[in-house]
Amino acid sequence: MRRLILITGPTGSGKSDLSVRLAKKLNTEVISADSVQVYRGFDIGSGKVTAEDMRGVRHHLIDTKDPTEFYSAADFYEEAMPIVDELNRAGKIPIICGGTALYIHGLIYNLDFTNKPSMALRRKLNARYEEEGLESLVRLLEEKNPELAEKTALDNPRRVIRAIERLESGKVETETLRQKRKDVDPLYFILNWERETLYDRINRRVLKMVDEGLFEEVTSLYDTYGGDIKPMSAIGYKEIVRYLRGEWEKETAIEKIQQHTRNFAKRQQTWFKKEEDGIPVDMNAHSEEDAVDIILEIVRKHYE
Numbered sequence: 001m002r003r004l005i006l007i008t009g010p011t012g013s014g015k016s017d018l019s020v021r022l023a024k025k026l027n028t029e030v031i032s033a034d035s036v037q038v039y040r041g042f043d044i045g046s047g048k049v050t051a052e053d054m055r056g057v058r059h060h061l062i063d064t065k066d067p068t069e070f071y072s073a074a075d076f077y078e079e080a081m082p083i084v085d086e087l088n089r090a091g092k093i094p095i096i097c098g099g100t101a102l103y104i105h106g107l108i109y110n111l112d113f114t115n116k117p118s119m120a121l122r123r124k125l126n127a128r129y130e131e132e133g134l135e136s137l138v139r140l141l142e143e144k145n146p147e148l149a150e151k152t153a154l155d156n157p158r159r160v161i162r163a164i165e166r167l168e169s170g171k172v173e174t175e176t177l178r179q180k181r182k183d184v185d186p187l188y189f190i191l192n193w194e195r196e197t198l199y200d201r202i203n204r205r206v207l208k209m210v211d212e213g214l215f216e217e218v219t220s221l222y223d224t225y226g227g228d229i230k231p232m233s234a235i236g237y238k239e240i241v242r243y244l245r246g247e248w249e250k251e252t253a254i255e256k257i258q259q260h261t262r263n264f265a266k267r268q269q270t271w272f273k274k275e276e277d278g279i280p281v282d283m284n285a286h287s288e289e290d291a292v293d294i295i296l297e298i299v300r301k302h303y304e
Helices: 015-026 073-089 101-108 119-132 134-144 146-150 157-169 195-212 214-225 238-244 250-273 288-303
Strands: 002-008 030-032 095-097 184-192 279-282
Touching: 002 015, 002 073, 002 101, 002 288, 015 030, 015 095, 015 288, 030 073, 073 101, 101 184, 119 134, 119 157, 134 146, 134 157, 146 157, 184 250, 184 288, 195 214, 195 250, 214 238, 238 250, 279 288
Parallel strands: 002 095, 002 184, 030 095, 184 279
Antiparallel strands: none
């Protein structure tokens, strides 16, 4: 039985630092479950942990892909599971840290990874989203399969696009999506913050990223790759692309990053509340060190 610890929560919730603290106490390693941190060069805007932040804890699946490479939840599963197995054989419980829900779900639920999406179709759907908005994609999904639309997070563009892709590929067996993998024994922790406190953390975090050189980072990436590669669609990058194209002033871009990040965090919080298997950790009520000790006690009782 595979053993693993999942540390997730909305963006800005302190997942990375808490995971490092926990890993040091458990003498284990961290596997990043972040769809942007996997790309080389996308550092500041993704909140990528630095060598100093890691404090000697080995991290996996960070800086492993070129920005032009396609990377999916299926790829994450195929790369993460062998690391889990290797650490388990060494008597260690790996910590999976990140906010990309589909990556995390792929480790604990039987998601269908047998079909990779058509890049032509994805580009077409992304273009429709950019030109006509999310409502247009939702209408398309509802016309094609109302039942699947009811089971899809319609406020999440990526999930709507993926649902349409699954319809086009003929794979719509949604009843299997929440079946747990029988070979995995996970502990799934979700870091919770009071919303206004989280929003304040996000606003200050964005300003810190700007001070650390976020605009310079995106400008360099834009000059090298342009603005149409997949990781450039991430929050913190797409807004600065619009600034570089002369569509927004710098202050507008910063405000939009803050706004879009808050909106994303709100959607994440709504989603995490529905996670029946998640163990909530109230970060308002506990210091980070106390939260680590609470998690550590649960881990030791569960796996003893």
